Amino acid sequence: MPEVLAPAAAAILDVQAITAGYGGPPIISDVSLRAARGKLTALVGPNGAGKSTFIKVVAGLIKPTEGRVTLDGTDVTGVPAQLLVRRGISYVPQVSNVFPTLTVLENLEMGAYTRRHGVKQKIDELCGMFPDLHPALKRQARTLSGGQRTMLAIARGLMLDPHVLILDEPTAGLAPKFIDAVWEQVLTVRKLNVAVLIVEQNTRRTLTHADWAYVMVLGRNALGGTGKQLLDDPEVVNLYIGKEV
């Protein structure tokens, strides 16, 4: 078990002791995490630690061999991704997160494929939140900058008003000015009372913003705590932050 989990009472997402992999030996073992609405929960750790594998389990893309995923008290372990989306778990993968040859508008509409009412209103609302998208609605997504594409992916992930928004390294590969803009958007999403679960590379910055964070190492929970507790932990600083530029 992890050393420190976020309090259970406030958690909408409670992931317990997950073991999972890709058919061979487990890639992650006994990993737990909790996330609460209106909070930013971060998962950090070195390359290959199993962060993406873990969130694919939460998003319903991989079935765990052991453990449980509960959403608002309901067991959703093994529920496939396309059904989990309707239950309120939205997942934005690191790559291939928009359809490049579709327009921005079409991408947003695709994000709402199960929404019957209020699609236009939701798009208007998201264009207010992500101002770059409005003038680009009729353009193909492939013409957007990397930062704008990430914003489109996040906006698309919000089309169904999710309870939980999972973001896998949304700032990876972006120029610094776009990284700032994406972080600003992520913090805005938190204000919508969504439980934001973010995997990030830049540990210091992520811990600065995170309400609660988990460090994963070699497929296991290594540490957990508030962002501030981890930032103040010399072990975290030595192992994960010291090397950051």
Ligand SMILES: Nc1ncnc2c1ncn2[C@@H]1O[C@H](COP(=O)(O)OP(=O)(O)OP(=O)(O)O)[C@@H](O)[C@H]1O
């Ligand atoms: N589809 C796959 N099939 C088999 N093994 C995989 C697959 N995807 C990832 N792995 C392996 O699982 C391990 C963990 O990978 P994962 O992508 O979950 O790590 P990560 O923490 O997200 O790393 P990064 O920071 O580089 O994104 C790695 O050893 C990787 O090679």
Ligand SMILES: [Mg+2]
């Ligand atoms: Mg990854």
